[in-house]
Amino acid sequence: MPELTPASIPDFPVEVIRSTKRRKTISARFHGNTLQVRIPARLSRTQEQEAVAELVEKVARSRTSSTISDAHLAARAHALNAEVLQGRAKVSSIRWVDNQTRRWGSCSQLTGEIRISSRLKGVPAYVLDAVIVHELVHTFISTGHSAEFWQWADRVEKAERAKGFLEAWARMP
Structure with a gap:
């Protein structure tokens, strides 16, 4: 149950x-x-x-x-930054976008603007959290997907499970 x-x-x-x-x-x-x-x-x-x-x-x-609005997405990002990343991320804005078909999210390290693909609007909360944290980590780790990057990104609850979900979700027609 x-x-x-x-x-x-x-x-x-x-x-x-x-x-x-x-x-x-x-x-x-x-x-x-x-x-x-x-x-x-x-x-x-x-x-x-x-x-x-x-x-x-x-x-x-x-x-x-x-049903999460951009405002709720921003509140979630700030909470995850505090809880998971010890406040290290520098996010200026976060919003849903409809034009990302090959990525789950993107981040401008210079401005701290994060965009999350609207394809994720139907995923479980832990998957969305993992994508948000992934993008947040990009705001303070500039070395791409290095070992240090993954040490931070994988701190989110159910990180490995979320990666598996997204891998399967990407194969869906």
């Missing part, structure tokens, strides 16, 4: 609908602002709780990164 953290507690109502016609599949879709989760009627309460928690966590995670 997924662990519930403050970030995974939904900011939307959840309605569980048991269906006698549904045999195996479980689905979730929004009806207005309510997430309707449809499950087979035969599931036990424990199975229902596990299935619903898993789906709600996935939906909450995807909504979190897909």
